[in-house]
Amino acid sequence: MAFGPFLLLALMEGLVTSAVLALAAAGLSLVFGVMRVVNVAHGAFFMLGAVLAWAVATFVPGPPAVAFIAALAIAPLAVAALAAAADGLILKRLDYDPEATIVATIGLLYMIEQAALSLYGPNANPVQAPFEWRIQLPWFGYSGYKLFVVLAAALVLLALWAFMTRTKAGLIMRATQVDRTTARAFGINVDRVYMGTFALGAGLAALAGVLIVPISQAHYLMGGDPLLLSFIVVIIGGLGSLRGTLIAALVIGLSDGVISMFFTPTLAKILATLLVAMVLVFRPQGLFGAKA
Amino acid sequence: MALEVQGITAGYGPVTVLNGVNFRAEPGRITCLMGRNGVGKSTFLKCLMGLLPATEGTIHLNGLALEGLPAHEVPKRGLAYVPQGRRLFGPLTVAENLAVGGLVQGNDENTLHRVLTLFPRLRERLTQTAQTLSGGEQQMLAIARALCLNPKVLLLDEPTEGLQPSMITLIQEAVMSLKGQGVAVVLVEQRVDAVLRLADRVSFMLAGRVEETRDVKGLDASDPVFRTYVGV
Numbered sequence: 001m002a003f004g005p006f007l008l009l010a011l012m013e014g015l016v017t018s019a020v021l022a023l024a025a026a027g028l029s030l031v032f033g034v035m036r037v038v039n040v041a042h043g044a045f046f047m048l049g050a051v052l053a054w055a056v057a058t059f060v061p062g063p064p065a066v067a068f069i070a071a072l073a074i075a076p077l078a079v080a081a082l083a084a085a086a087d088g089l090i091l092k093r094l095d096y097d098p099e100a101t102i103v104a105t106i107g108l109l110y111m112i113e114q115a116a117l118s119l120y121g122p123n124a125n126p127v128q129a130p131f132e133w134r135i136q137l138p139w140f141g142y143s144g145y146k147l148f149v150v151l152a153a154a155l156v157l158l159a160l161w162a163f164m165t166r167t168k169a170g171l172i173m174r175a176t177q178v179d180r181t182t183a184r185a186f187g188i189n190v191d192r193v194y195m196g197t198f199a200l201g202a203g204l205a206a207l208a209g210v211l212i213v214p215i216s217q218a219h220y221l222m223g224g225d226p227l228l229l230s231f232i233v234v235i236i237g238g239l240g241s242l243r244g245t246l247i248a249a250l251v252i253g254l255s256d257g258v259i260s261m262f263f264t265p266t267l268a269k270i271l272a273t274l275l276v277a278m279v280l281v282f283r284p285q286g287l288f289g290a291k292a
Numbered sequence: 293m294a295l296e297v298q299g300i301t302a303g304y305g306p307v308t309v310l311n312g313v314n315f316r317a318e319p320g321r322i323t324c325l326m327g328r329n330g331v332g333k334s335t336f337l338k339c340l341m342g343l344l345p346a347t348e349g350t351i352h353l354n355g356l357a358l359e360g361l362p363a364h365e366v367p368k369r370g371l372a373y374v375p376q377g378r379r380l381f382g383p384l385t386v387a388e389n390l391a392v393g394g395l396v397q398g399n400d401e402n403t404l405h406r407v408l409t410l411f412p413r414l415r416e417r418l419t420q421t422a423q424t425l426s427g428g429e430q431q432m433l434a435i436a437r438a439l440c441l442n443p444k445v446l447l448l449d450e451p452t453e454g455l456q457p458s459m460i461t462l463i464q465e466a467v468m469s470l471k472g473q474g475v476a477v478v479l480v481e482q483r484v485d486a487v488l489r490l491a492d493r494v495s496f497m498l499a500g501r502v503e504e505t506r507d508v509k510g511l512d513a514s515d516p517v518f519r520t521y522v523g524v
Contacts, residue, residue, distance in 0.1 A: 095386060158365055168395070171388055175381050175384065175392045178383060183392070184376065185375070186367055187365075187395055187441075
């Protein structure tokens, strides 16, 4: 294949990575931005989304599209409910102390992974894509489902942006993000906002997991890479900045696609890590984050 | 809608800051709190808002108990707070700050109109972020945001601190207007001339309690009570 089509293929693969990464990282960024909680269990929520998608696809009868739509509806809601419970039972009791919640979410990560290992098993299982349509370009064919993932992620992120900037709930979350004490003085139930934010962040991670599982496979340890990449994206974009998260996800995803295709995936990870190191040295608050 | 406080005690960890405060504020009257730095004036306002839990004592608004309520329930009972240093939601626009203020009473259009009539300058700045306003405009917004609650009692913590004279006049006129509307105003203020101009009563705090309460009528700047409690 000539260089041009090869580059196009690499960019398309990178775009799929960016889309999934943007969804997962947006959840992580939201949780940190509003709650100041560094959620180490975020990758486990991603994995749970994928595993639940497999479970729904296995047990819901009918064509793959029906099972997939059911998974899209059920898995993020179930994971969000689990996250809300974890917030009430663990994080709230720690009064959202930044250091204590890091340790607590590490514990949560191990609990979720071990539960998945016990109930789901150690094997990686595929989930059938909802449709098998392929787009035929002059140089190569490309999965229509992967393009659907990009479109779906873009629509969800657009909806998230509209939710945050155009709704009363979004206004309450942004006010709480700026100053939770003053928010309380204006009648905002901060505990409820935190619970909703943690659930929303986990739901976004789970949704990313559902979308990716027909491309990769569901496995109980699959949350590690998305967690690492989400942290890279959020650090580069600026903790708590949704705009920065999206731009950083595009940069990391596209560069990952291109470098992996032309060189090796390891080199892509090395360069991403170098980029994080440079951001931390020269602009610790991230490209779009506010100074502490 | 009188605010009645009896024997409030509160503090930070092992440090007791308020040590049995008794206080009263009445509708349509401005009650000032004066005292040296660190006597507990700001802490007292935080305690009234539920932002700092009282360990002892009672707070009643028109007979209804407020002590022990979660902080987010207190504004629903009719108390609004303008904190020291304004504490605006800086990255949010003026309109969004006012919308947060109006959450409790459902962002009623009439209230917003009334508030913007009181502070017409804010009407021109609705789409501007709060952090880009001048100091005086930020203070107007802090008061306007609290007024969007339609409060029965307004707590103001040094609202004119660090402002230029023209802005101080504007803020003081607004406070007098609120008094005229029947709001009970509790004002923490350090400047004697402002207290004499605005207040109906003044409570002097010392070491975490209200030591003395006087009607402003009959007081002047040379009264020894100011030297005793404020040091001026």
